[in-house]
Amino acid sequence: MPQRPPQRPLPSRPLHGGDPSVLRRLNSAATLRALRDGGECTLSELARRVGLSRPTTEGVLGELIDRGLAGQDAPRPGTGLGRPARRYRFRAEAGHALGIDIDAHRVRLVVADLTGAVAGGHRADLDVQAPPGERIAAVRASVRTCLAATGVERRSLWAVAAGTPGVVAPDGTVTSCTVVPGWEGVRLARELGRSFSCPVLVENDANLAAMAERWRGAARDADDVVCVHAGLHTGMGALIGGRLHRGRWGAAGEIGMLPEMGLRDTTAALITGTDVDPEAASTALAGLASAGGGSGGPALDHAERVLEAAGWGAAEATAVVERLAARMARGVAAMALALDPEMIVVGGPLVRAGDLLVSELRRRVRPLCLSPVRIEASELGDEAVGLGAVRLALDRIDEDLFRVDRPSDPSDPSGPGASDLSESGEVRQA
Incomplete structure (x- = not known):
């Protein structure tokens, strides 16, 4: 029986308001979430949403802009006097999530930006009798085709999730499958993870369909x-x-x-x-x-x-x-x-x-x-599993975007989009 993945260690220092670095990360996470969920706004509007002072919000926005997560749009022509206020937005195009639906005879792929807006997709037939190695190679080829068609670079992927028939262990191994020949025992998260420098998750297809139906169905x-x-x-x-x-x-x-x-x-x-x-x-x-x-x-x-x-x-x-x-x-x-x-x-x-x-x-x-x-x-029809995979990948991205127990510096190797692969190619699961 596969072992459960180790729990992520707790932060070495308690998270409390007296720690300036933690307070800064809390402010950054709150501001980023308000900007993503509330849409484009001015600095004053954002400060009111988050409940921070205008200077503090301005400083946080500067950090988010430096990280590529926020952007400044051209001011709207105002009806009043004076210079129009600058407006800020969440840069949904800063990263992408890839959802993959692998069944016995077909692979479907969906690419979405950080808000879940679908940028494109691809589907291809698979040989149901192909051994696992050939099936995975065909999936990799489909990923290349999909990324080329959507114009999304591989390095822009911040998380990938795949759905498959069968029971999937917490480490991404298919422990039982009666639909795809030879699939049982395949360490699918690890095998797919060799192609990406970001977290790779694997889940049962019906589970992902359930997630998609609650998200958009x-x-x-x-x-x-x-x-x-x-x-x-x-x-x-x-x-x-x-x-x-x-x-x-x-x-x-x-x-x-x-x-x-x-x-x-x-x-x-x-x-x-x-x-x-x-x-x-x-x-x-x-x-x-x-x-x-x-x-x-x-x-x-x-x-x-x-x-x-x-x-x-x-x-x-x-x-x-x-x-x-x-x-x-x-x-x-x-x-x-x-x-x-x-x-x-x-x-x-x-x-x-x-x-x-x-x-x-x-x-x-x-x-x-x-x-x-x-x-x-x-x-959602036959798009349910692929969309559910996108949702799972976005949830993993959100964990990284909004966690406050580590620095939010974009140079931090554990930040969004950074490699979660060990030298052996094994994927660290969420």
Whole structure:
């Protein structure tokens, strides 16, 4: 069993207002946050937001400008007398976050600035039977293509996060995976980290989808959320109190490992129209793989056609979707009973083709729950995992931007965008 990563050491000196260096860093963090969250403003407006004197705010702004985190825009033409006041803004373009979604047959990448505004992306097909080394090499090639297309330099990346099917240990190792051949045991954070001079994080795809739905999707107004990610199998991620719940070893939400929960072989169940056993599922997927060059892509394409036909009202397809929903309802309801969420978001590759599966799950899950729960379709489609990876990377960047237990000097090697790689290439996780 992988060991938990060591906790970051506490600061050698207590953080208190009597320490001028700590007070300066507290003022800097507060000013930076107000500037980022409040938008462009004058010096006087910023001083009022933060609650500091005008001279102190001016001094802090000078430091932030020197660090490249704040900028001065041209004054707006005023209607009153006198010289227009200078205006300041957070420089969102000072750094970038990269989100990577790696599944059995495809890689998707999303690049965003420090406010989360998407600068661009890229997607490419992967050979589902490729060994891990070739898969990772293909991901690296996609990163190069994505950065070139968006005009973002690699050195501008301050954090990278990747999502993948399977259980991911705290150190970024894939400890269990039934979707991507050969993926189990891959030290994915370390392998990807060899390509970057910034922190690299790896997380389960359903967990990242849950983060994305709360950030920019259907769960924006909810703190306790379960995200159902329906694909080749159905995985689930959970947010409790607005925070991702991973469990001790990253396996929280993996109730689909129990066959009686009805969450395994979801795609095969749509393809065959029956509640398949593992052997029948493998046969169905293998047949499509031989016809289309990979178990993930052709199988999901076939399943989506079933969902589309059900959306048109085709009786046979509708019956198949209803049986699938009845099968999945056991596992979804079990998760709801365990966590009592205010919302369940249903997403993943099998939800893009229409909302019949969602409406059927809504009808079948609610009677099994002891309290009311909203069940909604994802608003993010197949971008959910990549956007969730961006959010995870931005959260790591925020840790560095707003922490006050170390100097904020841009020359400090532990500052944002600095290398978190040891000589061996291992990544120090957040």
